Amino acid sequence: xxxxxxxxxxxxxxxxxxxxxxxxxxxxxxxxxxxxxxxxxxxxxxxxxxxxxxxxxxxxxxxxxxxxxxxxxxxxxxxxxxxxxxxxxxxxxxxxxxxxxxxxxxxxxxxxxxxxxxxxxxxxxxxxxxxxxxxxxxxxxxxxxxxxxxxxxxxxxxxxxxxxxxxxxxxxxxxxxxxxxxxxxxxxxxxxxxxxxxxxxxxxxxxxxxxxxxxxxxxxxxxxxxxxxxxxxxxxxxxxxxxxxxxxxxxxxxxxxxxxxxxxxxxxxxxxxxxxxxxxxxxxxxxxxxxxxxxxxxxxxxxxxxxxxxxxxxxxxxxxxxxxxxxxxxxxxxxxxxxxxxxxxxxxxxxxxxxxxxxxxxxxxxxxxxxxxxxxxxxxxxxxxxxxxxxxxxxxxxxxxxxxxxxxxxxxxxxxxxxxxxxxxxxxxxxxxxxxxxxxxxxxxxxxxxxxxxxxxxxxxxxxxxxxxxxxxxxxxxxxxxxxxxxxxxxxxxxxxxxxxxxxxxxxxxxxxx
Amino acid sequence: xxxxxxxxxxxxxxxxxxxxxxxxxxxxxxxxxxxxxxxxxxxxxxxxxxxxxxxxxxxxxxxxxxxxxxxxxxxxxxxxxxxxxxxxxxxxxxxxxxxxxxxxxxxxxxxxxxxxxxxxxxxxxxxxxxxxxxxxxxxxxxxxxxxxxxxxxxxxxxxxxxxxxxxxxxxxxxxxxxxxxxxxxxxxxxxxxxxxxxxxxxxxxxxxxxxxxxxxxxxxxxxxxxxxxxxxxxxxxxxxxxxxxxxxxxxxxxxxxxxxxxxxxxxxxxxxxxxxxxxxxxxxxxxxxxxxxxxxxxxxxxxxxxxxxxxxxxxxxxxxxxxxxxxxxxxxxxxxxxxxxxxxxxxxxxxxxxxxxxxxxx
Numbered sequence: 001x002x003x004x005x006x007x008x009x010x011x012x013x014x015x016x017x018x019x020x021x022x023x024x025x026x027x028x029x030x031x032x033x034x035x036x037x038x039x040x041x042x043x044x045x046x047x048x049x050x051x052x053x054x055x056x057x058x059x060x061x062x063x064x065x066x067x068x069x070x071x072x073x074x075x076x077x078x079x080x081x082x083x084x085x086x087x088x089x090x091x092x093x094x095x096x097x098x099x100x101x102x103x104x105x106x107x108x109x110x111x112x113x114x115x116x117x118x119x120x121x122x123x124x125x126x127x128x129x130x131x132x133x134x135x136x137x138x139x140x141x142x143x144x145x146x147x148x149x150x151x152x153x154x155x156x157x158x159x160x161x162x163x164x165x166x167x168x169x170x171x172x173x174x175x176x177x178x179x180x181x182x183x184x185x186x187x188x189x190x191x192x193x194x195x196x197x198x199x200x201x202x203x204x205x206x207x208x209x210x211x212x213x214x215x216x217x218x219x220x221x222x223x224x225x226x227x228x229x230x231x232x233x234x235x236x237x238x239x240x241x242x243x244x245x246x247x248x249x250x251x252x253x254x255x256x257x258x259x260x261x262x263x264x265x266x267x268x269x270x271x272x273x274x275x276x277x278x279x280x281x282x283x284x285x286x287x288x289x290x291x292x293x294x295x296x297x298x299x300x301x302x303x304x305x306x307x308x309x310x311x312x313x314x315x316x317x318x319x320x321x322x323x324x325x326x327x328x329x330x331x332x333x334x335x336x337x338x339x340x341x342x343x344x345x346x347x348x349x350x351x352x353x354x355x356x357x358x359x360x361x362x363x364x365x366x367x368x369x370x371x372x373x374x375x376x377x378x379x380x381x382x383x384x385x386x387x388x389x390x391x392x393x394x395x396x397x398x399x400x401x402x403x404x405x406x407x408x409x410x411x412x413x414x415x416x417x418x419x420x421x422x423x424x425x426x427x428x429x430x431x432x433x434x435x436x437x438x439x440x441x442x443x444x445x446x447x448x449x450x451x452x453x454x455x456x457x458x459x460x461x462x463x464x465x466x467x468x469x470x471x472x473x474x475x476x477x478x479x480x481x482x483x484x485x486x487x488x489x490x491x492x493x494x495x496x497x498x499x500x501x502x503x504x505x506x507x508x509x510x511x512x513x514x
Numbered sequence: 515x516x517x518x519x520x521x522x523x524x525x526x527x528x529x530x531x532x533x534x535x536x537x538x539x540x541x542x543x544x545x546x547x548x549x550x551x552x553x554x555x556x557x558x559x560x561x562x563x564x565x566x567x568x569x570x571x572x573x574x575x576x577x578x579x580x581x582x583x584x585x586x587x588x589x590x591x592x593x594x595x596x597x598x599x600x601x602x603x604x605x606x607x608x609x610x611x612x613x614x615x616x617x618x619x620x621x622x623x624x625x626x627x628x629x630x631x632x633x634x635x636x637x638x639x640x641x642x643x644x645x646x647x648x649x650x651x652x653x654x655x656x657x658x659x660x661x662x663x664x665x666x667x668x669x670x671x672x673x674x675x676x677x678x679x680x681x682x683x684x685x686x687x688x689x690x691x692x693x694x695x696x697x698x699x700x701x702x703x704x705x706x707x708x709x710x711x712x713x714x715x716x717x718x719x720x721x722x723x724x725x726x727x728x729x730x731x732x733x734x735x736x737x738x739x740x741x742x743x744x745x746x747x748x749x750x751x752x753x754x755x756x757x758x759x760x761x762x763x764x765x766x767x768x769x770x771x772x773x774x775x776x777x778x779x780x781x782x783x784x785x786x787x788x789x790x791x792x793x794x795x796x797x798x799x800x801x802x803x804x805x806x807x808x809x810x811x812x813x814x815x816x817x818x819x820x821x822x823x824x825x826x827x828x829x830x831x832x833x834x835x836x837x838x839x840x841x842x843x844x845x846x847x848x849x850x851x852x853x854x855x856x857x858x859x860x861x862x863x864x865x866x867x868x869x870x871x872x873x874x875x876x
Contacts, residue, residue: 178706192710199706232703240717244703 005414008404010488010504014038014046014397017341017352019294027400031294034398034489038354039326040341045421047500048395048492049339049356051387055096056379062099063089066113067332069099069375070315072365073117075124075139083139085124086380087115088362092126092134094141096373096380103142108132114314116256118187120162125187129158130173135188152191155180158312159256162187163216164235166194170223171312176210177201179223181238196239204228205249212312213256217266217277220245224253224268226312229277251275254303255316257363260327262320262342267291267327269316273299274329274340274351291340293350302334319364321372321383328356328364335360358393386496395499398489401436410511411486413479416443417505418490420473423447424497428475430490434483441481447473471497484514602799609795616788620781624773628762631770639770647762654759661752665745672744677737684729695722 014032017040022031032038032046041047056069063069066089073085085102086093090110093099104110116127126134126143133146133154146154157169157180167182169190177200183193200223201208209225216222221235221242229248234241251270253259258269266277273290292299306313315332320342327340337356345351363375372383381389404411413432420428426447431440488506492499623632629643643651664672695718699705704716712720827834849857855866 183710194709194711196707196709196711198704198708202700202705203703230703239707239709239711242704242707244701247703 004509005507006404006510008506008508010399010506012045013399013488013501013504014354015040015044015352016346017294017354018298019400020298021294021296027402029399029402031400032354032397033400033487034396035354036357036396037393037494038356038395038397039324039339040343040352040354041498041500043421043500045500045502046354046397047422047498048386048393048494049354050383051385051391051393051494051496052359052374052376052381052389053384053387054376054379054381054389055373056099056381058098059377059379062091062093062101063377063379066090066377068362068377069093069380070113070362071115071117072363072373072375072380073119073124074365074367074373075119075136076368077139078122079138081139082368083124083136083141084367084380085117085126085136086363086375087113087117087126088375089113092143099379100141102136104134105143105145108134108143108145114158116158116160118160118162118167120167120187121185123187125160125162125167127155127157127160127169129156129171131156133157133160133169146188146190150191152189154182154188154190158314159211159213161214161216163221164238166238168214168221170211170214177204177208179211179214194237194239198238198242200225200230203230203244203247205247209252210312213253213259213268215259215261215266217261222266222277224259226254227252227271229253254308255313255318257314258316258318258329260318260320262327263322265342267318267320267340267342269303269313269318269329271300271303272296274327274338291345291349291351292338292353293348294346295338295353299329299338302331302336302338305333306331307333315362317361317364319366319372321366321370323370324372324383327351328361330359330361330364332360332362337361358388386494386498392493392495395492395494396489397491397501398431399487401485401487403485404508406510407484408513410482410484410514412482412509412511413486413506414509415507416475416477416479416488417507418473418475418477419502419504420447420475421500421502422471422498423473423492424471424495426492426495426497426499428490428492430475430477430479431488432479432481433487433489434481435485436487440487440489441479443477443479445475445477447471447475472502482511599803602802606796606799609792613788613792616791617781617785620777622773622777624766624769626766626769628765628769631766631773633770641763641766641770643762643766651759651762654755658752658755658759661748661755664748665752667745669738669741669745672741673734673737675737676740676744677733680733680737681730684733688726688729691725692722695719 010029012030014030014035016028016030017032018035019027019031020033035046037049038046039049059068069086069088071085071087075083075085077083083094084096086096086099090113092102092104092110092115094102110128110131112128112130114128118125118127122138124136124139125146126136132148133156134143135146136143148154155169155172155175158171160167160169162168165184167187168179169181170176170179178197179200180190180197181195183189183195186193189195200211204225205228209228211223212226213224214222215224216235219233221232221238223230223232227250229251230244231246231248232238232242233245234243251272253268254271255269258267258274260267264278268275268277270290273296274292275290290296303313303316306316308314317330317332318328320327325341325343327342329338329340331337335357337359339354339356340351341353342351359374359376361374361376361381365373365375367373374381374383378389387393411434416430416432418430424447428445428447430443430445433440486506486508488504490501490504619635619637621633621635623630625631627644628647629641631639631641633639696705699707699716699718704718707716707719708714709716711717713723715723822834852864852866852868855861856863859866
């Protein structure tokens with residue numbers, strides 16, 4: 001007797017992002033095992049990330065064979081003059097399209113690109129361990145060094161921030177336990193005025209630790225060690241009232257540039273994964289929940305590949321894009337970027353996460369216009385469009401193995417009905433496999449070649465484009481094979497058009513009991 | 515001591531026996547005067563027998579001799595008075611010596627519980643303290659000396675000593691405060707703060723150190739003031755002890771004063787007796803001199819009366835004719851005194867001594 005076809009629908013597949021931590025059996029099919037070059041779009045679907053547009057034209061000439069642009073800072077002076085500083089190839093540049101080297105002090109030699117650029121009091125300060133701090137007055141392209149004068153020794157620190165009306169610095173080559181602060185509103189005075197310092201060796205709860213990063217958040221000065229976090233209050237008058245408000249043990253920061261504030265949360269990378277400090281503050285009496293718990297193993301695996309110096313992964317960069325509502329965490333060595341959707345946490349407290357590949361950014365910066373800029377090997381790129389520097393890139397989605405709630409039956413997949421939003425002449429490959437295999441059966445197809453209507457664009461002497469602004473594709477693919485658990489995947493070559501997976505309907509025939 | 519009355523009396527008895535207690539031998543003088551008058555009367559007869567001039571001339575000479583004898587007798591009286599003056603002076607000196615001897619200071623000794631004070635003939639005295647009082651005085655003096663040594667001691671060292679004591683008192687509380695501060699600092703995570711604003715340290719440490727330095731400064735000034743005060747106290751105590759050390763001596767002196775008053779009672783009688791003796795002796799001598807002066811004055815009066823008797827007195831209607839000048843000129847010879855003498859005695863005219871011619875009115 002012919003058996004009834006059973007329709008299995010995966011609505012908004014991958015909507016919950018990647019989850020490689022939980023057992024796939026019984027896992028919500030909204031989780032994905034792979035969501036590469038994906039983001040969670042504005043409608044909660046897995047979609048292709050944007051590409052990037054290379055803005056720099058003289059990248060190879062000035063960057064050579066280096067890692068490219070590692071640091072980017074947009075500085076807007078009081079005179080409303082915008083200057084973009086960037087660093088790479090042991091140089092400091094201004095400009096985006098054309099990178100122009102700044103004028104350094106005579107004899108000043110740069111040996112690394114791990115700059116911390118700070119805009120403070122209409123000046124830009126450049127801090128890097130082993131380097132005398134530099135200052136660009138009001139965005140000047142001529143930098144001067146904050147040289148030592150008598151007892152005034154500006155710290156050649158790896159970490160520096162601006163907060164509470166002064167500069168704060170820590171992590172020098174010889175002292176990784178002292179936090180220095182400058183005089184009020186004077187980033188050049190580190191000895192007189194209201195400048196000062198605090199030795200944290202008596203404060204670390206677990207003995208010795210090293211300062212990796214600092215930030216100002218929620219009225220507190222946060223000092224991140226590798227394994228501990230110190231929460232100081234009274235930083236507005238540190239000499240008189242800087243007080244340890246709280247100490248968070250066991251969780252620190254291992255990447256200075258991973259710290260990003262989302263307005264409500266402070267996100268940073270620790271050895272336990274990506275953490276949200278706001279949650280830690282709220283739940284300081286409870287076990288910590290990291291927001292990367294769904295990919296914890298993968299993330300830590302990527303972490304181990306990063307070059308570290310005393311536990312500090314300097315190359316790891318993070319950025320928060322409020323417009324795109326994601327937090328990016330780039331691992332240059334593993335050439336992967338984790339994209340955390342920060343709209344809302346999941347039930348387990350983690351953020352929905354996808355991955356990006358083929359971007360391999362070395363630095364991030366969100367400019368005043370909320371555009372995301374990235375430093376790459378060949379210069380500064382802008383996160384925009386759906387091509388990677390005019391090259392297609394592949395979006396990949398794979399579900400976790402699912403048994404359709406009938407673990408004891410064989411499943412015979414008969415047909416896939418896909419609902420794809422977007423896409424334009426997009427070569428797509430449907431993958432399916434049974435029983436945890438990674439050798440998928442594939443079916444390639446190309447979405448229609450209709451062009452997206454371009455209202456408002458005048459294209460004389462060309463064929464009119466009268467289709468809808470958003471193309472909805474509903475390809476149907478017949479499938480074969482059987483197995484107890486099924487894995488479904490879609491690989492699409494993003495071709496200058498958005499691509500989101502709205503729904504996957506699977507017609508399957510349930511077979512005998514295994 | 516009483517005066518030597520016996521010596522005084524003997525001195526008085528040695529005076530010339532022919533001198534009356536008034537200083538004049540009235541009897542001899544009267545006898546001599548009577549003799550002279552009788553002589554002149556014999557020589558000249560009665561006053562009314564002027565015709566017996568020749569026979570009366572011899573009587574006149576006899577009267578003149580008698581008059582000279584009387585004059586001689588007067589000279590002897592003068593010599594006797596001079597001798598009496600010398601003897602009276604010697605008696606007065608003797609009385610003075612006796613008075614000195616009688617009023618001379620006699621040393622005495624005052625003995626109290628604190629010791630015995632002995633006066634010396636030269637007017638001094640020796641304060642003799644008892645061994646106990648002497649030991650007490652020595653002890654007090656030594657203690658006073660020690661205190662005076664403190665007064666003149668090093669004020670800086672004294673201040674430092676007091677400062678150290680004050681700081682020793684303050685240090686425990688400061689240490690507790692420091693520990694409390696350190697606990698608060700490290701509990702609040704501020705233990706490692708170093709700031710230029712607070713001299714290379716945190717605000718709490720700065721405040722603590724500031725308070726400590728203020729306490730140290732205050733202690734230093736307080737120590738200085740206390741050292742000076744203690745020196746003043748030591749000065750006062752030393753002065754007190756030193757004064758107390760001399761209290762036994764002062765008591766001795768007071769006892770000496772009291773003994774002196776008592777001694778004065780005893781010596782006052784002797785000195786008063788000597789004074790009285792001297793006064794009485796002086797009074798006796800003075801009375802003797804006065805009686806002698808009265809004798810001389812009486813003799814002068816008698817001589818003048820005799821002259822008046824012989825030569826008359828008064829002038830004008832009050833003139834009284836003398837024995838020798840009655841009837842014009844001397845002895846009725848109608849000659850002046852000088853002429854009379856020249857004639858009688860054979861002097862060249864105008865060569866008779868004036869004193870002699872004066873006897874007859876010149």
